[in-house]
Amino acid sequence: MTDFPPGSVWLVGAGPGDAELLTRKAERLIGEASVVFHDALVGPGILEMAAPSARLVHVGKRSGRHSKDQATIDQLIVDAALAGEKVVRLKGGDPAIFGRATEELDACRAAGVPVRVCPGVTAASAAAASLGASLTLRGLARKLTFVTAHARAGEALDLDWSRLADPEATLAVYMGKAAAAEVSARLIAAGLAADTPVALVESASLPTERHFNTRLDLLPLAARTALGDGPALLLIGAAMARPEGVSAAVSQMAERQS
Numbered sequence: 001m002t003d004f005p006p007g008s009v010w011l012v013g014a015g016p017g018d019a020e021l022l023t024r025k026a027e028r029l030i031g032e033a034s035v036v037f038h039d040a041l042v043g044p045g046i047l048e049m050a051a052p053s054a055r056l057v058h059v060g061k062r063s064g065r066h067s068k069d070q071a072t073i074d075q076l077i078v079d080a081a082l083a084g085e086k087v088v089r090l091k092g093g094d095p096a097i098f099g100r101a102t103e104e105l106d107a108c109r110a111a112g113v114p115v116r117v118c119p120g121v122t123a124a125s126a127a128a129a130s131l132g133a134s135l136t137l138r139g140l141a142r143k144l145t146f147v148t149a150h151a152r153a154g155e156a157l158d159l160d161w162s163r164l165a166d167p168e169a170t171l172a173v174y175m176g177k178a179a180a181a182e183v184s185a186r187l188i189a190a191g192l193a194a195d196t197p198v199a200l201v202e203s204a205s206l207p208t209e210r211h212f213n214t215r216l217d218l219l220p221l222a223a224r225t226a227l228g229d230g231p232a233l234l235l236i237g238a239a240m241a242r243p244e245g246v247s248a249a250v251s252q253m254a255e256r257q258s
């Protein structure tokens with residue numbers, strides 16, 4: 001029994017960019033698809049895994065440059081499946097994290113099209129790996145929060161800053177580059193220390209990857225000057241101190257506990 005009959009859809013996580021970070025299942029599904037609808041953030045080499053006969057359709061959205069709106073994408077996927085195609089909808093990272101997966105799942109279900117999800121490595125995991133850091137830290141960062149700082153044009157960010165300003169959490173801010181100044185000011189105003197460690201990671205897992213360590217009050221400057229045009233993640237919290245700082249904090253914690 002195949003898990004990918006004609007007329008069905010897989011939402012597939014393409015991971016953070018490096019083709020080797022794709023799951024084996026994702027690679028197989030891409031190879032079996034007759035059509036692949038993909039985002040702008042799908043890494044190099046991944047689309048080459050599709051069969052030579054497969055159609056590759058770019059439906060990418062990047063801030064400010066919406067090539068296709070979500071309803072159009074939903075419709076394209078459903079129409080292709082109803083026409084008997086084997087449809088892969090390939091999304092950067094994990095489809096279930098800031099990936100508009102629900103809209104596409106709902107559209108398929110409403111049309112009676114079988115749809116499943118293949119997870120992927122999310123940007124926060126890739127960013128931590130490239131820093132050689134852990135997102136959680138025993139006793140110091142017991143909580144990991146994924147948040148998007150993407151606001152509609154002209155609107156302020158609608159986030160609960162007092163909850164986000166948690167010194168025992170690591171905050172992973174997706175789509176946060178443009179909002180870096182607001183994120184910094186609001187978190188400090190909500191009580192998070194100005195010297196809270198911050199790591200900026202751009203194009204994690206790709207050859208163009210860059211990372212930069214700074215502190216919360218200096219984040220606006222760093223986001224303006226240290227980053228290029230690639231997708232970037234802001235990681236905020238004690239776990240993002242440079243390795244020496246993290247090791248010192250962990251041993252202090254261990255001493256206090258013994």
Ligand code: SAH
Nearest residue numbers: 093094097122123174175203204231232233
């Ligand atoms: N579903 C994706 C996230 C989509 S939102 C995932 O799970 O990773 C797009 C945002 O993800 C970008 O604005 C950026 O903040 C982040 N991102 C995606 N790929 C990245 C990468 N290789 N390096 C750093 N950040 C990345």
